[in-house]
Amino acid sequence: MVLRSTRCSAQRPPGDAGTAVRANRIVTVANEAERRATPLEANSNGITEGKSDGWRLIYCTGSEGEQLEFVQALGPVKQTFDDALEARRKMVSAAR
16 A cells, blocks of 8 residues: 655644644655655655746645645746746736
């Protein structure tokens, strides 16, 4: 049986009043022990090719059960967003 670590959970160490969030591990694992043993570098899903090159996603659950999604846009995909924003600004400006 192959499991994919698709859910994370928030946990506080005993005596810690702060918030701790555990992120997903984007690797295929066979059991919970393997999931826990995955390297920290596997805590996010980075895209390195195509139109989404530079996109990085992290999904997790916060300490109060809330679903969190963190998105990072770098490199080529950031340029795509910057170009789209500039085109939108020009369109809005021309419509005034």
